[in-house]
Amino acid sequence: MRRSKAFIPTTKEVPSDAVLPSHIFLSRAGFIAQVSSGLYNFLPLGKRVLKKIETIVNEEMGSIGAQEVELSFVTPAELWQKSGRLEKFGKELLRFKDRKENLFVLGPTHEEMMVNAVRDRINSYKQLPLHLYQIKTKFRDEARPRFGLMRGREFVMKDGYSFHSSYEDLNREFNTVEAAYKRILERLGLEFRVVRADSGVIGGSGSKELMVLADSGEDTIVVCHHCEYAANIEAATRGVRKEIPEAPEAEFNRFKTPGVTTVEALAHFFKVDPYYLVKTVAKRAVYDDDSEMVLFFLRGNDNLQEVKAMNALNALELVDVGENELLESGLVAGFMGPLDLKTCKIVIDVELQHADSMICGANEKDYHYVGVNFSAMKNVEFSDIAEVNEGDTCPHCNGVLSCTKGIEVGHIFKLGTTYSKALKAEFLNEKGQREPFIMGTYGMGISRLVAAVIEQHHDENGCIWTSSTAPYIVNVMISNINDDQQMSFGEKLYEQLREHGVEVMLDDRKERFGFKMKDAELIGFPYTVIVGKELANGNIQLMERRSLMKETLSAETALETIIKRVST
Numbered sequence: 001m002r003r004s005k006a007f008i009p010t011t012k013e014v015p016s017d018a019v020l021p022s023h024i025f026l027s028r029a030g031f032i033a034q035v036s037s038g039l040y041n042f043l044p045l046g047k048r049v050l051k052k053i054e055t056i057v058n059e060e061m062g063s064i065g066a067q068e069v070e071l072s073f074v075t076p077a078e079l080w081q082k083s084g085r086l087e088k089f090g091k092e093l094l095r096f097k098d099r100k101e102n103l104f105v106l107g108p109t110h111e112e113m114m115v116n117a118v119r120d121r122i123n124s125y126k127q128l129p130l131h132l133y134q135i136k137t138k139f140r141d142e143a144r145p146r147f148g149l150m151r152g153r154e155f156v157m158k159d160g161y162s163f164h165s166s167y168e169d170l171n172r173e174f175n176t177v178e179a180a181y182k183r184i185l186e187r188l189g190l191e192f193r194v195v196r197a198d199s200g201v202i203g204g205s206g207s208k209e210l211m212v213l214a215d216s217g218e219d220t221i222v223v224c225h226h227c228e229y230a231a232n233i234e235a236a237t238r239g240v241r242k243e244i245p246e247a248p249e250a251e252f253n254r255f256k257t258p259g260v261t262t263v264e265a266l267a268h269f270f271k272v273d274p275y276y277l278v279k280t281v282a283k284r285a286v287y288d289d290d291s292e293m294v295l296f297f298l299r300g301n302d303n304l305q306e307v308k309a310m311n312a313l314n315a316l317e318l319v320d321v322g323e324n325e326l327l328e329s330g331l332v333a334g335f336m337g338p339l340d341l342k343t344c345k346i347v348i349d350v351e352l353q354h355a356d357s358m359i360c361g362a363n364e365k366d367y368h369y370v371g372v373n374f375s376a377m378k379n380v381e382f383s384d385i386a387e388v389n390e391g392d393t394c395p396h397c398n399g400v401l402s403c404t405k406g407i408e409v410g411h412i413f414k415l416g417t418t419y420s421k422a423l424k425a426e427f428l429n430e431k432g433q434r435e436p437f438i439m440g441t442y443g444m445g446i447s448r449l450v451a452a453v454i455e456q457h458h459d460e461n462g463c464i465w466t467s468s469t470a471p472y473i474v475n476v477m478i479s480n481i482n483d484d485q486q487m488s489f490g491e492k493l494y495e496q497l498r499e500h501g502v503e504v505m506l507d508d509r510k511e512r513f514g515f516k517m518k519d520a521e522l523i524g525f526p527y528t529v530i531v532g533k534e535l536a537n538g539n540i541q542l543m544e545r546r547s548l549m550k551e552t553l554s555a556e557t558a559l560e561t562i563i564k565r566v567s568t
């Protein structure tokens, strides 16, 4: 491609809402252009990167026998009604009516559609397993679209769905897909971790996320330094605490604690470790058609993990409650506790199940109970609702857990029969009985991956594409296009590289050298060949983008050297 003809609108301007390097550089280097909140155009360079990722994904999916399809983007709301997700997905689902007043939804994911596509077409266990996938635009009316391609409203997802006659076969496929996903990310040149995940609104059990490691990641991952354990903080668990602080000695009693309303103040007041204090978090849990106030109780040194808390209640959302709302329920902020509480639902963290010598609020202003023994409590539910802390013990070995940040680029689930049952998609088993399909679902964020590559590979000058994702591998830059020797050498090298199958750009613009160099660094071609004044002495230069190191090459043997360099 000749740069003089290419549509690559690079700019110095940073989009006003851009904070992440990928958002800034992909916009500035002319890969993408924002249309509206969470909506982006892919310009020629962006489209090339997207296609490269898609090709790798297609190859790896083909290698495990998955077949590509393309389902309609506009999906009948009726299918969503049947699965129960018309409500569950909430406002993220973009709904609209056609001219005949039929309700439709823009597909945010395609479980319902894929089950519908297979239903009545696959009838026997003999036709299973079946794995279908697509690479397709999705739409989610995200509450906070941000970070450019990272969290768009319209985005490209690879979504795959597998159908099985047994759970053993689903497990086998799940492992096969996990291995293929790992190969994809390795080929893209990304550093990543596979982590245990929460299954979210899609449902099902057994789910893993593929996380590209990056400081800017929206997800927190808990990893063990000793073994393979890695989990999203939303699903992370921990082993038994190794060092237990010394317990306070006190008989059960009601104690006056005037004005002592925080965990810190209480720890100071009683001179005890927060481990022996009960922390209360009040939230309003929102369900399909109603809501209720819930009090969560944890040890004073723990924090509530909201996704775990929502799962414990099967709630759609947790919202904060104000002091007035507490008062209306007869609760006193700063002095709430689980004993004798009748006015609202309570959930107690599993850590407290056998706890004694605890101190908690007495549900009365300026009073706490001391010497509280949780094992004596009757008719209460204990659930894992605490967030794992840095330094906690690994649930698998005795290692120490720590936290790091990741970008979720893939999510694979063992779905089971949730959707096949809801949509009555069945097959005849070996005994001739009807059974719902056992399913797996496998998503990968293709457009998010474009951003993830840059989050992991950039410097202050711009993008640094990996060899498998670069829109062009070599940029042949003619320093002065009025110099006939430079021009004809550059043109020839460009043609020869093309003939050797190298993806090459020829920067033949009438611009200053410094400007063209900055542009090349911003775009992030892995190599830039500088055809400049030195050509008169038989030399050119080759710059590697990652290191910004320049190497002088003899013009005569430059072609072979460059070909060798780009093929290693």
Ligand code: ATP
Binding pocket: 109, 140, 142, 149, 150, 151, 152, 153, 154, 155, 156, 157, 200, 202, 408, 409, 410, 411, 443, 444, 445, 446, 447, 448
């Ligand atoms: P997130 O937790 O980031 O909102 P999700 O868990 O809702 O994502 P899935 O339903 O698992 O997403 O979708 C599969 C993949 O699609 C995700 O792993 C992610 O890479 C990608 N993806 C999801 N939402 C978006 C979005 N708004 N913009 C870009 N990619 C997305």
Ligand code: MG
Binding pocket: 200, 408, 411
């Ligand atoms: Mg997910």
